[in-house]
Amino acid sequence: MYTNRYIFTYAAILVIVAAALLSLAAMLLKPFQERNLAIEKMRGILTSAQVTEANASNAIPLFNKYIVKELVLDPQGNILNTYTKSPKENAPAFKLNLEEELYNKSQKRPYKLPLYIAEKDGKTIYIIPMRGTGLWGPIWGNIALTSDFKRVIGVFFDDEEETPGLGGEIAKPKFQNEFIGKTIFDDNGNFTSIKVVKGGVIKLPEAQRIHGVDALSGATLTSNGVNDMLRNVLKSYLPYIKNHR
């Protein structure tokens, strides 16, 4: 039999050793992990701009090649910072944490927004990063728009823990390709966003079909999350878009 004192000492030492080991590992591995996240972010931005060959190993050179300008905007749509130098990943816009900025916005505190401008086949592409909430956890992505901010060139979505095969399908090209060619403004220039429509776009009146995509079956709450993310984030960029359309 062990005494209580032995048991408590044993537990205390075990826990301290475990904590020390884990902190050490976290500190040593952090630079590598952050690197991977940055590369993943670049890949997302490139994929939304239809640079579909982007993968983990070529994301950095492709990002430097296609992205020409990175802007930091304030809530009124004024440009706070313009970055055109290389490497593009050092831009203040790229380093902004969108999750924090959107949280500041929801708390009515001052916030900043990043905007990426790419040049592909002679055309200017505006890429807006997005972040929102799915069913089980965060979802995020990017939406690439034409230079008049009306038509969608492409989107990219990813998630942490949406149900594989249902909500997780938002991260698949099949769903993302539906957004290509849709518009976020109607003919009168009013903001409409893009809706994920349960039961399919075919249910909408014909004039609105250009603002909708087919929802994923069995993934209503993730689809709602995508709707909210698109509307909330695009709305934040409206002041800038109105000035530059």
Added chain:
Amino acid sequence: MSTEKTEREAIFSPKNIKLLTGPLNLNNPITVQVLGICSALAVTVKMKPAIVMALALMVVTAFSNLLVSFLRNGIPARIRIIVQLVIVSVLVILVDQLLKAFVFDVSKQLSVYVGLIITNCIIMGRLEAFAMANKPWPSFLDGIGNGLGYGLLLIIVAFFRELLGSGTLFGFQVIPQSLYNAGYVNNGMMILPPMALITIGVIIWVQRNYNKALIEK
């Protein structure tokens, strides 16, 4: 299993070899001990995550067996499950952090399942049944053996699921386009967990057909 012995055993004595090879067939953790089924259903859609999951699990079982076996005489019996859990969790978090740092795309695919290694019944099962009563080296081999047995089954299941469900192996197309042109379609059912369970069931059936020793009276 006998515990402490005074004479030294050879590192790869027949008994130790058996610890390694037993779990591959007659004592397979999935088909015979029926442990770790849940993760076997989840990560076997494609070959690559299955192999990485198997390696991760093997590292965790081997080293948790080794550590617990080293500590086995000092662990107070009343808190032994807590001690085992702490050791397993530390190892799992380390594996998760390493995956995130060096094989990010795989870590993304495995996502929550790496964390779930902590609750994988194989690990706790082997700690309680073997490592608490055996010397470090045999315990380490037992961990590796069970990891291999788990991995072998994962790979077999993933092979059939990826081949029939996606027509690929390791992401490379193996079913020729001409077959698709002739009307062949991938079986979407194979991608879903129920078919993984049925595949495992078929493997258990085949295995018992060849090993009469496994059939319960």
